[in-house]
Structures are given as C-alpha cells and as structure tokens.
Amino acid sequence: MNGAHDLGGMMGFGPVDAEPGEPVFHADWESRVLAVTLAMGALGEWSIDVARQARESQPPAQYLISSYYQIWLAGLEKLMAARGLASAGELASGWAGGPARPTKHPPLAAANVAKAMTAGSPYERPAPAPVRFKRGDKVMTKNINPTGHTRLPRYLRHHEGEIIAVHGAHVFPDSNAAGKGEDPQWLYTVKFAASELWGPDADPRDSVTADLWEPYLESA
Amino acid sequence: MSAHSHDHDHATSGSELDEMTLRVKALESLLVEKGYVDPAALDALIETYETKVGPRNGAQVVAKAWADPAYRERLKADATAAIAELGFSGRQGEHMVAVENTPEQHNMVVCTLCSCYPWPVLGLPPVWYKAPAYRSRAVIDPRGVLAEFGVTLSPDQAVRVWDSTAEIRYLVIPMRPEGTEGWSEEQLQQLVTRDAMIGTGLALAPGEVKP
Numbered sequence: 001m002n003g004a005h006d007l008g009g010m011m012g013f014g015p016v017d018a019e020p021g022e023p024v025f026h027a028d029w030e031s032r033v034l035a036v037t038l039a040m041g042a043l044g045e046w047s048i049d050v051a052r053q054a055r056e057s058q059p060p061a062q063y064l065i066s067s068y069y070q071i072w073l074a075g076l077e078k079l080m081a082a083r084g085l086a087s088a089g090e091l092a093s094g095w096a097g098g099p100a101r102p103t104k105h106p107p108l109a110a111a112n113v114a115k116a117m118t119a120g121s122p123y124e125r126p127a128p129a130p131v132r133f134k135r136g137d138k139v140m141t142k143n144i145n146p147t148g149h150t151r152l153p154r155y156l157r158h159h160e161g162e163i164i165a166v167h168g169a170h171v172f173p174d175s176n177a178a179g180k181g182e183d184p185q186w187l188y189t190v191k192f193a194a195s196e197l198w199g200p201d202a203d204p205r206d207s208v209t210a211d212l213w214e215p216y217l218e219s220a
Numbered sequence: 221m222s223a224h225s226h227d228h229d230h231a232t233s234g235s236e237l238d239e240m241t242l243r244v245k246a247l248e249s250l251l252v253e254k255g256y257v258d259p260a261a262l263d264a265l266i267e268t269y270e271t272k273v274g275p276r277n278g279a280q281v282v283a284k285a286w287a288d289p290a291y292r293e294r295l296k297a298d299a300t301a302a303i304a305e306l307g308f309s310g311r312q313g314e315h316m317v318a319v320e321n322t323p324e325q326h327n328m329v330v331c332t333l334c335s336c337y338p339w340p341v342l343g344l345p346p347v348w349y350k351a352p353a354y355r356s357r358a359v360i361d362p363r364g365v366l367a368e369f370g371v372t373l374s375p376d377q378a379v380r381v382w383d384s385t386a387e388i389r390y391l392v393i394p395m396r397p398e399g400t401e402g403w404s405e406e407q408l409q410q411l412v413t414r415d416a417m418i419g420t421g422l423a424l425a426p427g428e429v430k431p
Contacts (some may be wrong), residue, residue, distance in 0.1 A: 008332035008383065009360045013353040016368050018420075024270045029244040031270065032246050034344070036248055043256060067333060068350040073244065076324035086250060094246025100254035110260035117268055120340075122308035123387040151385045153332055155359065167315065168389060187386055189317075197333060198360055205378035208359050211386035 001147050002013035002154060009198070030069040037064070037072050042116060044104035045083050053078045053149040054201035125184035127169040133188060137163045138220035141212065150214045151176035156208075159196050160220045164209065165189035172213055184200040186214040249425070270386050274343035277308045278391060279412035281341055282423075283405045285318070286396040296320065299391065303341060313340035319382060321419075327392045328376045328419030330358035331384040337356040338389035342414060349418070359383060369420045382419075392416065394423040 025031040041051060055064070055075035063071065080086045090097050108116060133139060143158040144150070151173050167187040175183035191209045194202035237245070251257045280415055285292040295302040301317035303309065316338060319327040331337065332355050337345040348354050357365050362379045373379070382390045394416040399407060410429045415421030 005333055007352050008358075008411065010356040011354070011360075013351075013356050016348050016365055017232070017351065018348045018355045018415075019346070024274075024344055026347070027241065028397045029241045031266045032244050032248055034264065034269065036244075036251060036257060039257040039261055040251070040267050056334070064352060070240070073240075073247070077247070085256065086254065090250055091247065092249050095324075096250060096253045096416070099255060103256065106426040107256055107258050108261045109258055111269060113261055113264040116311075117265075117273075118310040120312070122314045124315065130359075144294040148314040151333065153383070153385065156383075157331075165317075167386075167388060170315075173234070173386075187388075202360075203363065203379070206362065206380070207378070208381045208383060210383040211388045213386070 001057060001149070002145060003056050004058075004063040005056035006154050008153045033069045033073045033076075035122065037076050038110045038117075040076060040080070040085075042105060042108040045085065046079055047171075047176050048121075049149060049171070049173040050179070051075060051079065052173070053177040054082075056149070100174040123171045124168045125171060126183060127186065128184055129186075131166060131186050132214055133163045133166070133186075133217065133219075135163055135166065136211060139163060139188075140220040141216055142218060144216070146174065148174065150174050152212060153210070155197060156210055156212070159192055161190040161192040161196070163188050164191045167211070170213070172215070174213075176217070187214055188214070188217070190217070226378075230402045248386065254340075269339070269344050273308075273339060275341070275414035275417065276409070277306070277343075278341035278414070278417045279409040280306055280340070280405070281308070281318075281391065282393055282412045283408035284409050284419065285393055286400075287403075287405045292393075295393070296349050303391075308340040312336070313338045315388045316391060317388055318391045318393050319380075323395070324376060324378060325373060326366075326373050326379050326388075327382060328358060328362055328379060329382045329384060329390045329392060330355060332356070332359060333385060336384035336387075336389065338391055341391055342417060346414075366420065369415065371420065371422060392419040394421075397423050397425050399426045 036133050055071050058074055077091050081088055081091060084101060087097060138160060140160050141156055141158060169184040171182040171186040172185040175181055190212050191207050194206035194208060195204055197208060252259055263269040285295050295318045299318040303316055335345055335350040359381050362381050373403055384390060397411055413421050416423045
C-alpha cells in the first residue's frame with residue numbers, strides 16, 4: 001500500500017538526529033515491547049510479513065508521529081485483536097476476560113530463547129520456476145500500486161535498472177502478508193542510477209540498489 | 221471532570237508512570253495471565269539484545285576481513301557463512317551480504333520501508349536509522365546525510381545506497397585506515413564503529429582510539 005512507511009525520497013523531515021552514546025533502549029517499556037513482539041511472533045500465529053503489514057497500515061499521520069516501538073506496539077495489538085488472541089476489551093483493561101485460545105506453537109520458553117534467536121528463520125525456498133534474469137540484464141520495474149503489502153517502494157516504480165546479484169527464490173512478502181502462502185519468487189539485487197531515479201540534479205556517479213522479486217520486474 | 225484534572229496534574233509532575241509504561245505493563249500482564257508469554261523468556265530476549273548482541277560482533281568480522289585476506293574472500297563470496305564462522309547468526313541476519321568500501325565507491329545501508337538491520341552483527345538499530353529523516357533522505361540525498369554525520373568522501377568516490385527491501389541484510393566493510401600495518405585483529409576492532417558498518421561513518425584513524 002502507498003502508506004506513510006514508504007518514505008524513500010520524501011522531504012521535510014529535517015536533519016538526521018543521531019544521538020551520541022545512544023542506549024539500546026530509551027525506556028523500560030521499549031525493551032518490553034521488543035520482547036513481547038518477538039515472543040508473540042514465536043507463537044506462529046502470523047508471519048513476519050503479516051506483522052510488517054500491521055505496522056505500516058496505520059493511518060499516515062499516526063505512523064509519522066509515532067516512535068518505532070510505538071509502531072510495533074500498535075501493530076501487535078491490532079494483530080492480537082484481529083486473530084482473536086485477545087479482545088479489544090482485554091487489551092484496553094489489561095485483564096483477561098476469558099481463557100487463551102490454542103496457538104500454533106507453544107509459548108517461547110526462556111531456555112529456548114538463545115537457540116531461537118541464533119537459528120533465525122531463513123527465507124530462501126526451492127525455486128518454483130527457472131530463473132528469468134542474470135547479472136548484467138537490464139530490467140524495468142513495473143508501475144504497480146497494490147493495496148496490500150509490497151516491497152517495491154514508490155520511488156523505484158517504473159524505472160530502469162540492472163541486475164547485479166541473483167539470490168535464489170525467497171518467500172514473496174506480497175503473497176505471504178496477504179495470507180496466500182509463501183509463493184517463493186526469484187529475488188534479485190537491482191542497481192539504479194541515482195539520475196534515473198531523481199533526475200539531472202543527482203550526482204551522476206551515484207546509485208541506489210534494492211532487493212526486488214521477479215514479479216516486480218520486466219525486461220527493459 | 222475534577223478527577224481528570226487531578227490525574228493530569230500528577231502526570232505532569234512526573235511522579236507517576238507515563239502513558240506508554242502503563243499501556244505496555246497492561247499488555248504484558250494480560251499476555252502472561254493468558255499464558256501466551258513466559259516472563260522469563262521476555263527477560264532473556266531483552267538481555268540478549270541489551271548485553272550480548274551488538275556492533276562489537278560486526279567489528280570482529282571487519283577486523284578479521286582486514287587482517288586475513290582468505291577470510292575477506294570468503295566474506296565477499298558468502299557473508300552468511302563467513303560471519304557464522306565467528307559464531308554470529310540468526311534472526312535478521314539469515315541472508316547476509318558484505319559490501320566493501322573502496323577508493324572508488326562508498327557504500328551506505330538504509331531500509332526506506334521499515335527498519336531492516338543486520339541484528340547478529342550490529343544489534344538493534346539506533347533510533348535515527350528507524351526515523352523518517354534518515355529513511356527518506358538516504359536514497360535521494362546520501363551525500364547530504366553523510367555530511368551531517370561528518371563524513372568526507374574523496375572526490376573520486378561514488379556513493380551506492382543499499383535499500384534493504386527484502387530479507388538480505390547488508391554489512392559495510394569500511395576501508396582499513398592507513399598506519400595500521402601489523403596491528404592485531406583485537407587492535408583493529410577498536411577502529412570499527414557501528415556507523416562505519418552502516419556506511420554513515422568511516423573507520424577511526426589510529427590516533428582516534430585510546431592506546
């Protein structure tokens with residue numbers, strides 16, 4: 001969706017506010033949001049792409065005034081209500097109004113935290129079809145405006161680029177976030193000249209790359 | 221109405237918990253009561269990312285790449301495997317790519333869509349990395365952003381910005397500073413800052429670290 005999260009190339013946010021000696025967390029609640037989000041994800045009730053869509057589908061004005069952990073919290077509460085893990089009343093009060101419902105995976109145990117984080121969850125899958133592009137190929141990104149989750153940012157739509165890496169077939173977030181299965185697709189790194197994206201004011205030497213799935217691309 | 225004013229006075233006096241703290245405490249207690257989360261697991265997750273996983277991991281990777289040409293080649297060929305050799309792997313680092321700065325090209329990493337960042341080697345991202353100013357400008361004005369970070373490039377260097385739009389996570393290998401010939405990997409690690417591995421900084425010069 002063309003949401004407020006799709007920030008590449010926007011203007012007016014001012015200088016980057018880097019904080020010297022920044023702590024990992026600025027308040028205890030931030031660390032609890034991180035942990036609760038990871039632990040709830042481990043229940044297997046939604047994929048990481050579903051979680052991303054929940055975060056980015058907030059009203060644009062709300063998204064832009066929220067800190068990142070506030071965005072995570074809002075996304076988590078939305079998913080829990082949508083999936084019937086907690087009611088709106090329970091979320092508002094903090095008190096359980098009924099029993100938990102069974103979940104796909106059991107709760108993450110403290111003893112399994114290190115193992116789960118170190119293992120991660122790789123996203124490469126067996127290829128569903130022969131690879132279409134190779135390094136050096138010129139491609140054109142499609143002009144698409146899906147209402148669901150997508151990883152083709154607005155600033156990279158309908159631009160010519162060059163394939164510089166082929167990464168194998170990866171879970172396709174557009175499908176995975178919609179609950180339509182992983183639908184693995186070939187993933188490429190595509191290089192775009194800065195001048196192709198931003199016009200003659202861009203430094204002619206500079207470039208931007210993005211990792212884009214085959215359904216976003218056509219031969220140039 | 222008077223009750224509301226009373227609460228408001230307390231909130232502004234700083235003597236009670238702020239709104240976010242209360243909201244998150246309520247959520248956590250609900251999840252624990254329902255049995256969805258184990259409080260000890262939450263503590264373990266926080267401890268992992270507060271004390272164990274951070275940019276010192278990435279500094280080990282970079283220093284080894286500087287000191288060991290064979291490791292550098294392995295890192296460039298298959299960064300996930302080369303980084304796992306040092307014991308770093310997992311969530312938000314399942315598919316790693318190392319991009320090397322050269323006299324011709326400076327690399328910089330962003331996630332314009334959210335906050336994608338290589339956790340196993342850099343830990344959790346700083347606030348600025350997740351905030352709109354960096355995410356919006358890194359791709360359209362990378363040289364302006366670099367200037368704000370105090371980075372001066374050589375006139376010959378192109379800038380390449382890597383937008384992390386998939387599950388590939390990027391680690392920038394900064395150029396090894398001059399005057400570090402013969403340094404051990406442990407010494408070299410001291411020169412590798414977090415920002416140098418995002419590409420919003422350069423490695424420190426030998427004189428910038430405590431001996």
